[in-house]
Amino acid sequence: MILAIPSPLGVALGIATAVAYGVAAAASSWLGRASTQWTLAAAWLLHALALACGLAASAPHFGFAPAISVTAWLVLTVYGIESRLYPQLKVRRALAALGAAAVLLAVLFPGTPLHVSASPWLPLHLALGIASYGLFGAAVIHAWLMTRAERQIRLAAETQSGVPLLTMERLTFRFVTAGFVLLSATLLAGLLFSETLYGATVRAWKWDHKTVFSILAWITFAILLVGRARFGWRGRTARRVLYAGSALLLLAYVGSRFVLEVVLSRTPA
Numbered sequence: 001m002i003l004a005i006p007s008p009l010g011v012a013l014g015i016a017t018a019v020a021y022g023v024a025a026a027a028s029s030w031l032g033r034a035s036t037q038w039t040l041a042a043a044w045l046l047h048a049l050a051l052a053c054g055l056a057a058s059a060p061h062f063g064f065a066p067a068i069s070v071t072a073w074l075v076l077t078v079y080g081i082e083s084r085l086y087p088q089l090k091v092r093r094a095l096a097a098l099g100a101a102a103v104l105l106a107v108l109f110p111g112t113p114l115h116v117s118a119s120p121w122l123p124l125h126l127a128l129g130i131a132s133y134g135l136f137g138a139a140v141i142h143a144w145l146m147t148r149a150e151r152q153i154r155l156a157a158e159t160q161s162g163v164p165l166l167t168m169e170r171l172t173f174r175f176v177t178a179g180f181v182l183l184s185a186t187l188l189a190g191l192l193f194s195e196t197l198y199g200a201t202v203r204a205w206k207w208d209h210k211t212v213f214s215i216l217a218w219i220t221f222a223i224l225l226v227g228r229a230r231f232g233w234r235g236r237t238a239r240r241v242l243y244a245g246s247a248l249l250l251l252a253y254v255g256s257r258f259v260l261e262v263v264l265s266r267t268p269a
Contacts, residue, residue: 063111074134
């Protein structure tokens, strides 16, 4: 279960994590590759400890900022694995800045308490949803790398990051496919277990804005995968559809919770 951490220990860990990410982002130009990687790894570990602290909280919370925080952590996890396979990747500064911003958001906006009657299925539902956010986030990062490379040199075989464009494209669609599978499982879990998930506090599956945006995102990603398999979509067309689906998915949960928690100052049902 992904939880916010409003406790003093959680706040301290969050600030320490943001500082570590900030150092990795600001000093990457003169620290050197090895030192930057170690600093980023330390920040990633602090981030993991901050999230783990939330699991033991006596009053677990959840909201848009914790969702962004764990999504950033998952994207950094993917980068850590990929950097071992493709050491030419050069996105450490951007990802470190993303991690710092995400952790600070979770400290400032820890979310709202989960209902005491939440069933054991709730962690599964949340975990699947956030995991799909992380995978689509990784896909968006890869698409951005391809866009940056194409702007600088369209006919080169290698991107600025040193990874071949075709390899980057394959990685992007692998993340899209995995994210689509998890998003499908998330929607199925919400449909099957909505009664047990929320008990008497929320009605069963309902067509609210969150559900509508989630379905629209699922349809968009399905169109992208079908277009890729059937019509060979790639390049700018594929990236535009990916960005559109990711924006819809972001609006589905993070956007709606942001409006409720911050703009309207209401406790979501």
